[in-house]
Amino acid sequence: MSVKYGILALLYFQKNHGYELKIEIESLLVTKGKINPGQIYTTLDRLIRDQLVSSVGMDDQERKLYDITEAGIKELENWLLEPVFYQPGKDDFHFKWSCARKVGFEYEKKMLDQQKAIIMREVMEFTKLKTEYLLQGDENRYLLITGKLLHLEAELNWIHQVENRNNS
Incomplete structure (x- = not known):
């Protein structure tokens, strides 16, 4: 910002x-x-x-x-x-996960589970805000929160793909 x-x-x-x-x-x-x-x-x-x-x-x-x-x-x-290039959060989980993979970190599943839990908390908070903004008629914030929720959904989908590859 x-x-x-x-x-x-x-x-x-x-x-x-x-x-x-x-x-x-x-x-x-x-x-x-x-x-x-x-x-x-x-x-x-x-x-x-x-x-x-x-x-x-x-x-x-x-x-x-x-x-x-x-x-x-x-x-x-x-x-x-000026276009804005997508950048995942400041503390990029993908980099941390790549480092864990590089060193063969034995608690990778725990990392993924913790990340999913944080994402789910954010999804719940943003869903509540989205509803508030919808009821207030604040279309701009409603649409911005919708975008954030879509990014969080993509993060969860990626984690599920990692888990599925690990289980194959």
């Missing part, structure tokens, strides 16, 4: 202040997440330095307002058009 591009997207239609940007970025996250306010203000400073955002005065409550510049709009549009 890029706070930089989240800020640019939020400023695309309206000027805003830092705290409201924080709240809005958190609402863009698929899962309920928190952003450190310091990260917002540090990113805003960098965006101003790079002339992608400008400070445009204060609102009626004396909070500094920010607006996107023409260069910021161009940067956002370029980013939106």
Whole structure:
């Protein structure tokens, strides 16, 4: 997730202040997440330095307002058009499994079982969120959660294939 591009997207239609940007970025996250306010203000400073955002005065409550510049709009549009290559989670289980295979790790089945259990917990959590978003009429989050669930399903299918190959 890029706070930089989240800020640019939020400023695309309206000027805003830092705290409201924080709240809005958190609402863009698929899962309920928190952003450190310091990260917002540090990113805003960098965006101003790079002339992608400008400070445009204060609102009626004396909070500094920010607006996107023409260069910021161009940067956002370029980013939106860049394809995103699939990358499994930060702690890539496939790499760990490959290492276990390489060393002939005797507890490979335990590794696979533990991974399946974690995936199933995530499936249950995301299914609950998906239902909440459907009931709230939040189609964007509903569709994003659906995508996450499909990735988890693919992970489970892969583990089942590994187990079936091991049992053959």
